[in-house]
Amino acid sequence: MRQSKLFTKTRKDAPKDEVSKNAELLIRAGYIHKEMAGVYSYLPLGLNVMKKIEDVIRKEMNDVGGIEMKTSVLQSREVWEKTNRWSDDVVDNWFKTKLKNGGEIGLSFTNEEAYSNILKQYVNSYKDLPIFPYDFKEIFRNETRSKSGIMRGREFYWKALYSFSKDEEEHNVFYEKMKVAYRNIFEKVGIGDLTYLTFASGGTFSKFSHEFQAITTAGEDIIYVDEERRVAINKEVYSDEVVRSLGLDKEKLVEKKAVEVGNIFTLGTRFSEPFDLTYKNEKGEGRPVFMGSYGIGLGRLMGTVVELFADDNGIVWPESIAPFKVHLIELVSKDGAEAVKNKSLDLYEKLLGAGVSVLYDDRDLRAGEKFGDADLIGLPWRVTVSDRTLASGLYELKNRKGGEVKMVNETDLFKI
RNA sequence: CGGAGUGUGGUGUAACGGCUAACAUGCCUGCUUUGGGAGCAGGUGACUUCGGGUUCGAAUCCCGACACUCCGACCA
Numbered sequence: 001m002r003q004s005k006l007f008t009k010t011r012k013d014a015p016k017d018e019v020s021k022n023a024e025l026l027i028r029a030g031y032i033h034k035e036m037a038g039v040y041s042y043l044p045l046g047l048n049v050m051k052k053i054e055d056v057i058r059k060e061m062n063d064v065g066g067i068e069m070k071t072s073v074l075q076s077r078e079v080w081e082k083t084n085r086w087s088d089d090v091v092d093n094w095f096k097t098k099l100k101n102g103g104e105i106g107l108s109f110t111n112e113e114a115y116s117n118i119l120k121q122y123v124n125s126y127k128d129l130p131i132f133p134y135d136f137k138e139i140f141r142n143e144t145r146s147k148s149g150i151m152r153g154r155e156f157y158w159k160a161l162y163s164f165s166k167d168e169e170e171h172n173v174f175y176e177k178m179k180v181a182y183r184n185i186f187e188k189v190g191i192g193d194l195t196y197l198t199f200a201s202g203g204t205f206s207k208f209s210h211e212f213q214a215i216t217t218a219g220e221d222i223i224y225v226d227e228e229r230r231v232a233i234n235k236e237v238y239s240d241e242v243v244r245s246l247g248l249d250k251e252k253l254v255e256k257k258a259v260e261v262g263n264i265f266t267l268g269t270r271f272s273e274p275f276d277l278t279y280k281n282e283k284g285e286g287r288p289v290f291m292g293s294y295g296i297g298l299g300r301l302m303g304t305v306v307e308l309f310a311d312d313n314g315i316v317w318p319e320s321i322a323p324f325k326v327h328l329i330e331l332v333s334k335d336g337a338e339a340v341k342n343k344s345l346d347l348y349e350k351l352l353g354a355g356v357s358v359l360y361d362d363r364d365l366r367a368g369e370k371f372g373d374a375d376l377i378g379l380p381w382r383v384t385v386s387d388r389t390l391a392s393g394l395y396e397l398k399n400r401k402g403g404e405v406k407m408v409n410e411t412d413l414f415k416i
Numbered sequence: 417c418g419g420a421g422u423g424u425g426g427u428g429u430a431a432c433g434g435c436u437a438a439c440a441u442g443c444c445u446g447c448u449u450u451g452g453g454a455g456c457a458g459g460u461g462a463c464u465u466c467g468g469g470u471u472c473g474a475a476u477c478c479c480g481a482c483a484c485u486c487c488g489a490c491c492a
Contacts, residue, residue: 012441012453013428017484037484092417093491110492143491144417158492211492220491260492297492333450368452375452386451396451 003361008043010373022303023149025315029376038146038154048323053298054136056188056320057159060181061134066161070135071114075106079117082274093142107140112293115162116275123289126166126281130174134161148218151303163292171290178294182212182262190318191308198223200234205268212262218307219259226252261301267291315378316401324359326351327379329370331386344385354414
């Protein structure tokens with residue numbers, strides 16, 4: 001896209017009401033707009049990143065058999081009363097509102113009820129299972145204190161998948177697949193090395209749930225990491241007994257701050273029972289469906305990536321989720337303006353033709369400003385066209401992450 | 417929800433209880449300049465979050481509300 005058409009602008013000053021690095025940079029670079037504490041609008045660049053993250057997750061979910069759908073944001077009181085989670089005494093962070101006729105409804109704050117209620121209508125036989133529906137959706141939580149920029153909001157976008165299996169055994173097979181799928185996701189968005197499968201409290205149906213914790217001081221959780229085995233224990237369940245039961249060596253565990261970028265959880269029959277979500281087995285006997293839940297907060301993931309890779313000059317996106325792959329900078333001088341513009345436009349169109357996403361800085365600004373913006377916005381590759389490059393017949397290519405600059409011809413540019 | 421702090425042009429800041437609320441940046445005009453946020457000139461833009469109070473006089477002091485940030489509790 002032409003940057004002259006991008007209505008957002010960068011700013012030099014950090015917003016005074018943000019301390020967290022992710023929000024500060026994302027606002028300065030024009031990715032997001034703060035509406036209120038814990039609530040952000042996603043501007044064109046920000047939405048672009050969210051979509052990229054969404055695509056990465058969607059692919060992995062589909063690969064393990066996930067089927068995408070979308071549950072409603074407005075939630076019925078009746079449905080939630082079945083699991084005893086409507087009352088504010090039980091769930092204290094509901095956003096609730098009223099219908100004109102006086103009926104009370106809630107804004108979705110998680111999806112177990114919605115899925116169980118829907119699936120009850122379609123699951124009758126063992127032949128219908130297992131199934132793995134999921135959605136991407138806005139979730140609302142009336143947090144008493146939101147913080148850390150987009151990493152903990154009152155409104156956030158997540159992916160939630162629910163598994164519906166015949167029994168625990170079948171569930172476990174899928175659960176293990178999801179561990180792999182999640183690992184792939186975090187690998188692809190560039191935080192694989194820093195993300196640890198973490199044992200956390202499991203609730204009623206399993207000893208542990210599993211969190212994916214990315215190491216960052218911006219995180220809110222404390223975990224104990226075993227570097228060799230690539231696993232960790234959340235402080236909330238940490239004890240000598242747990243360490244022993246997992247076969248870990250207490251001496252090797254290192255305490256780290258981390259952020260939970262995903263979690264997978266065995267629900268068992270906790271939701272299927274109240275909804276009477278059962279199926280008939282081969283013998284015609286009714287059996288409760290065995291469930292699991294698998295969530296990833298996309299905004300939090302985006303914020304985590306910013307926190308982990310940003311440098312003093314701005315954001316540094318991994319290629320997989322950068323809003324554009326290339327930042328094409330044209331630097332026009334008085335004499336060669338037309339030649340540079342023609343060459344830039346030509347390259348812009350060739351790149352687009354080759355399927356490369358490009359942010360083309362066609363604005364009439366000075367070099368320093370354009371470079372500063374490019375660093376702040378953080379696209380992986382910066383290509384500069386100017387009198388100089390024209391004279392050499394080469395392009396200047398700079399890698400945002402490593403910072404190395406080289407002059408390349410068009411063929412090599414396209415190779416890279 | 418407990419504790420602490422803050423609220424001033426679009427943005428970031430300044431202003432002892434006392435002149436027409438200042439500076440920077442942004443934005444607009446013109447000139448000049450063109451490889452790391454240049455320069456000059458002119459211009460635009462704030463009833464100082466809201467509501468009360470004290471005072472001859474309030475951005476400034478007091479009370480209340482709201483908002484935002486941080487620490488804690490809680491949570492993906």
